[in-house]
Every structure is written in C-alpha cells, then in structure tokens.
Amino acid sequence: MIGLPSKGESAEQILDAMRASQQQDVNWHDGRVWSLVFHARDDVSELLREAYSLFLPTNGLNPTAFPSLQKFEAEVVAMTASLLGAGEAVVGNMTSGGTESILMAVKTARDWARVQKPDIDTPEMILPATAHPAFEKAAEYFSVKTVHIPVQADFRANVDAARAAVTPNTILMVGSAPSYPQGVIDPIAEMAAMARERGFLFHVDACVGGFMLPFVRRLGYPLPEFDFSVPGVTSISVDLHKYAYAAKGASVILYRNKALRRHQFFVYPNWPGGIYASPTMTGTRPGGAIAAAWAVMHYLGAEGYLAIADVVMKTVKKLRKGINAINGVYILGDPAMSVLAIGSDSLNVYEIADELAARGWHLDRQQFPPSLHLTVTYAHQQVVDQFLADLAQSVTQVRRFDVNRLAGSLQVKLVQMTAKLLPPPLMSRLAAHASSLVGFKGAHLPQRAAPVYGMMAALPNRDDLNEMVMDLMDQWTQPETPADNEP
Numbered sequence: 001m002i003g004l005p006s007k008g009e010s011a012e013q014i015l016d017a018m019r020a021s022q023q024q025d026v027n028w029h030d031g032r033v034w035s036l037v038f039h040a041r042d043d044v045s046e047l048l049r050e051a052y053s054l055f056l057p058t059n060g061l062n063p064t065a066f067p068s069l070q071k072f073e074a075e076v077v078a079m080t081a082s083l084l085g086a087g088e089a090v091v092g093n094m095t096s097g098g099t100e101s102i103l104m105a106v107k108t109a110r111d112w113a114r115v116q117k118p119d120i121d122t123p124e125m126i127l128p129a130t131a132h133p134a135f136e137k138a139a140e141y142f143s144v145k146t147v148h149i150p151v152q153a154d155f156r157a158n159v160d161a162a163r164a165a166v167t168p169n170t171i172l173m174v175g176s177a178p179s180y181p182q183g184v185i186d187p188i189a190e191m192a193a194m195a196r197e198r199g200f201l202f203h204v205d206a207c208v209g210g211f212m213l214p215f216v217r218r219l220g221y222p223l224p225e226f227d228f229s230v231p232g233v234t235s236i237s238v239d240l241h242k243y244a245y246a247a248k249g250a251s252v253i254l255y256r257n258k259a260l261r262r263h264q265f266f267v268y269p270n271w272p273g274g275i276y277a278s279p280t281m282t283g284t285r286p287g288g289a290i291a292a293a294w295a296v297m298h299y300l301g302a303e304g305y306l307a308i309a310d311v312v313m314k315t316v317k318k319l320r321k322g323i324n325a326i327n328g329v330y331i332l333g334d335p336a337m338s339v340l341a342i343g344s345d346s347l348n349v350y351e352i353a354d355e356l357a358a359r360g361w362h363l364d365r366q367q368f369p370p371s372l373h374l375t376v377t378y379a380h381q382q383v384v385d386q387f388l389a390d391l392a393q394s395v396t397q398v399r400r401f402d403v404n405r406l407a408g409s410l411q412v413k414l415v416q417m418t419a420k421l422l423p424p425p426l427m428s429r430l431a432a433h434a435s436s437l438v439g440f441k442g443a444h445l446p447q448r449a450a451p452v453y454g455m456m457a458a459l460p461n462r463d464d465l466n467e468m469v470m471d472l473m474d475q476w477t478q479p480e481t482p483a484d485n486e487p
C-alpha cells in the first residue's frame with residue numbers, strides 16, 4: 001500500500017523522479033503524437049507557463065476577490081465570440097474544457113425547455129453518430145434522452161434523418177464544426193433551420209474548430225457557414241486548449257443571448273456560508289488557466305493565429321497528398337480543416353497503427369469504420385515527411401505475411417467462434433475478465449494492440465465491452481507497486 005511519505009523529500013529529488021516518469025510519455029514536443037497535445041511554439045509555451053504561474057494560486061470562483069480574472073474571462077469570451085459571427089447579444093463563460101462546455105449547453109437546454117415547454121416529460125436531444133461522447137455524458141448526467149441519427153457516406157450528418165428524428169419532445173439538436181472522428185462539418189445551416197422552424201435549440205460543437213475555422217476561411221479555403229451568422233444556432237462550444245493553443249483547462253461556451261444563458265447559472269442564496277453563485281459546473285476555477293488563455297490570445301493576435309493556421313493547413317495539404325499516394329490507405333471523407341482519419345479497404349488499420357507505434361508514432365484508433373486519427377498542429381510541420389515515409393513502410397509491412405499478426409487474427413477469430421458457441425451469460429463472465437486476459441496493464445496497451453481491438457469488435461454484447469472498460473478504469477486509479485513491474 002502506498003501512503004503519504006512520512007518525511008518530505010527535496011524539491012530536486014522530486015522533480016528528478018517526475019522527469020524520469022515523464023520519459024515514458026509520448027514525445028509531444030517533436031510532433032510524434034497526433035492527438036491530445038496542441039503545441040504551437042516554444043515561445044508560446046514559455047508565455048503560458050509564466051502567465052499560469054503568475055495566477056497559480058488565484059480562484060475564479062469569486063470575481064470580487066480577483067477583478068483581474070473577471071476582466072480576463074470577459075475579454076477572452078468577447079474575443080472568442082468576435083471570431084464566430086456573434087452580435088452584441090452573444091454572451092458566454094469560460095469552462096475547464098470542451099466537455100464542461102457541452103455539459104453546460106445540454107443542461108441549459110434542459111432547463112430552458114422546463115420553462116418554455118413545460119409539457120415535455122422526456123426531453124430529447126438529436127445527435128449525429130459522430131457527435132462527441134460528451135453529449136452522451138451530458139444526457140446521462142442530466143436525464144436527457146439521446147436520439148441518434150446516422151451520417152452519410154461523406155460522414156456529415158444526414159439531414160433527412162435529422163428531420164425524421166424530430167418529435168414534440170425535441171429540445172436540442174447538435175452539429176459539429178468539424179466532427180472529431182473525420183473532421184467534416186455537419187450541414188449546420190439546414191439543421192439549424194429545422195430547429196428554428198420547430199422551436200428547439202441548436203448547438204454547434206466547435207470545440208476543435210472554433211479557433212481554427214475562422215482563420216482557415218481567411219486563408220481562402222472554402223468553408224460553409226457554421227457559427228452565429230447561421231439563423232437558428234443558439235449555442236457554440238469552443239476549446240481554447242486546442243487550436244487557441246492555451247494551457248489545458250480552457251474552453252468557452254457561448255449563447256445567442258442572456259436570457260438563454262440564465263438557465264446555465266446556479267445560485268443558492270440560503271447557505272450559512274453566504275450567497276453562493278456559480279456560473280458553470282465547477283466551484284473553484286483555476287485562475288491560471290483563465291490568465292494563460294488571455295495571455296496567448298494577446299500574444300498571437302489575429303495575425304499570429306492566421307500565420308499558424310497557414311502552416312498547419314500547408315502541413316495538412318502535404319499529408320493528404322502523401323497519404324492518398326500510398327497504395328492501400330486513404331483519407332476518409334473531405335476534412336474541412338486539420339482533423340482527419342486514415343482508412344483502408346484492404347488492410348487492417350489497427351495493424352498499421354501497431355507498426356507506426358513501433359516507429360515511435362502515437363495515433364488514436366477509431367471504429368465504425370476502423371481508422372486512424374490525426375489532429376494536425378503546428379508541431380507536425382517538422383515531421384510530416386518522416387511520418388509519410390514511416391506510414392508507407394508500415395503499410396508495406398502489414399501487407400507482408402507475419403506470424404505474430406496471424407496469431408493475433410486467429411485469436412480474434414477464436415473469440416468470434418467462442419461467442420457463437422457459448423451461452424451469453426458465460427460469455428459475459430468471460431468478458432468481465434477479458435481486460436486481464438487480453439494483456440491490459442494499467443493504462444498501458446500491450447505492444448501490439450491490433451488483436452485487442454479486433455477482439456473488442458468481436459464481442460457480441462456491447463455491455464460486455466462496457467464492463468471490460470470499467471475494469472480498466474478501476475485499474476487506472478490503482479498505484480503500481482514495485483511488485484507489478486516484476487515479470
């Protein structure tokens with residue numbers, strides 16, 4: 001059992017140990033990871049660090065104590081809104097991230113409907129299949145029913161399906177600009193028009209696109225309208241810790257007007273501790289994240305963001321050309337900006353991911369259809385040639401016969417067969433133990449993950465998969481003891 005060390009250690013010792021731990025992490029600085037980290041330049045990171053530490057102890061919960069943070073937040077929200085076709089009436093708040101912004105949008109819609117449509121018992125939210133899981137989370141947390149609609153062959157939401165999904169209980173429809181899995185923009189104008197006509201709310205998830213698309217458009221790339229300039233759009237989420245290159249823990253939720261945002265606020269006036277008011281989910285809000293966001297927006301300015309977007313889009317162009325030139329793989333759909341997915345009709349992309357991992361690249365594996373995800377950032381301009389060379393090699397390697405891979409695919413086939421033969425309760429019990437069977441250890445994937453992904457896809461029951469993943473989550477918060485590292 002790990003307990004608190006009885007004596008404190010030296011700062012030097014501690015930082016050394018932490019740097020050693022960090023050695024196991026992905027190398028984000030050199031552009032080896034294609035998700036999770038948005039790194040612009042070292043001078044930007046330096047400013048973030050300074051701004052964050054300057055406000056490290058501060059708390060955005062009570063603006064009267066820190067008028068500085070109040071000013072920063074108000075200006076960050078206004079600067080963000082100004083990029084997204086907002087008129088004077090648009091208001092918003094900073095949150096800790098895209099998920100919190102989305103939670104707020106759904107909670108606001110639910111409470112808006114309680115007032116505006118009191119006859120609705122079971123409020124419904126219409127979600128394209130590609131919408132971010134944060135909406136599912138919000139639905140679970142706030143008891144809103146999700147109604148899923150499919151996407152078309154180009155991975156954009158199917159408008160006819162959206163129209164058919166509307167019922168008298170619909171309170172909210174969602175579109176992404178762009179979606180995370182394939183980076184395409186849903187038909188926002190058509191869907192928002194539906195919302196306006198039928199009298200429900202429409203949220204644009206611009207978490208990844210909000211700070212990129214406006215600059216991509218200024219660079220001359222053709223883009224559809226997706227923001228408050230579209231009638232019917234009532235709220236937009238924009239992450240600053242993505243393409244605004246802010247420190248983690250910074251996002252903005254915007255509403256078309258104050259009246260709508262009222263449904264987001266929480267006030268409890270009867271507490272012995274005082275009148276408690278909180279605009280968003282969290283109580284204490286880290287002042288550092290607010291301050292660092294303000295700092296980077298002032299540091300880069302519109303010109304800085306435009307120049308970075310230009311570099312990113314040129315990197316994307318090179319990538320798209322290079323990927324499509326490799327026989328056997330292609331880009332899914334027609335991505336609007338710098339979020340894209342690599343698919344294949346003839347090869348197992350999870351095996352390609354394993355080969356790329358062996359060459360030091362970290363890519364997220366996606367499903368329906370199987371694909372590999374790339375979020376292109378400024379850091380990738382330096383590695384694009386190397387990546388394309390390694391991708392070509394990986395594809396060649398996967399084409400070749402390989403005993404390990406054959407074993408992996410046999411394992412998958414075995415699971416499929418077993419699933420057909422065993423009675424469902426037994427299969428469920430097996431699956432409950434599968435997280436250890438397939439060789440997961442804490443947060444680390446085994447070196448070759450393709451068979452694991454294949455097996456997960458082969459599980460006949462999605463509930464089994466849920467159980468497996470929850471087992472993993474239990475393990476994540478369990479500290480590793482030295483014995484775990486022994487063979």
Ligand SMILES: *Cc1c(COP(=O)(O)O)cnc(C)c1O
Pocket residue numbers: 096097098099100132134176178179180205206207208239251
């Ligand atoms: C990243 C992302 C989110 C969630 O944001 P977090 O900051 O990870 O909570 C939601 N929607 C889209 C499209 C995203 O890319």
